[in-house]
Amino acid sequence: MTKELGTKENPWKLKTPPMTSEYEMYKDEKGGKDVMVCVVGKTALLYDYRCIADLHAMLTKHGDWMELGSADEQKPAKEGTVEAWGRSEGNPIGGWYGLKKGLRGRFGMYVPPLMETLGLAEVTHEARGNKMKAK
Numbered sequence: 001m002t003k004e005l006g007t008k009e010n011p012w013k014l015k016t017p018p019m020t021s022e023y024e025m026y027k028d029e030k031g032g033k034d035v036m037v038c039v040v041g042k043t044a045l046l047y048d049y050r051c052i053a054d055l056h057a058m059l060t061k062h063g064d065w066m067e068l069g070s071a072d073e074q075k076p077a078k079e080g081t082v083e084a085w086g087r088s089e090g091n092p093i094g095g096w097y098g099l100k101k102g103l104r105g106r107f108g109m110y111v112p113p114l115m116e117t118l119g120l121a122e123v124t125h126e127a128r129g130n131k132m133k134a135k
Contacts, residue, residue: 011039014113017068017123017130025114035099038110046099051111054092056120058085059134068123068130070109073102082132083108 069081098104
């Protein structure tokens with residue numbers, strides 16, 4: 001019997017949009033809240049699990065390609081990008097989908113490949129300036 005994919009024991013093995021770095025993601029629960037754990041090397045980032053459905057809904061409404069615009073929490077996100085939406089007061093949760101202070105950024109780097117793997121989005125894989133759109 002195969003273990004369910006997307007668990008701590010059997011995480012999704014993903015690559016960043018430029019296909020240069022590998023990382024893992026899985027669904028977990030922290031403090032009664034569903035979270036997406038993103039493990040990059042020895043660092044674990046946490047995102048609100050709602051981000052997947054919310055991002056898919058936003059991209060579906062957007063209807064076209066959207067630049068990812070990945071940025072660390074300490075840097076401003078380029079306006080009109082997936083990263084900017086992932087920290088915007090105008091998104092469904094009213095702010096950051098990233099849950100670990102200091103490591104709340106990089107939403108546009110780590111969430112899109114998971115959505116591609118789940119069949120919810122198309123993602124480009126260029127050296128830089130990658131985009132995504134809903135499937």
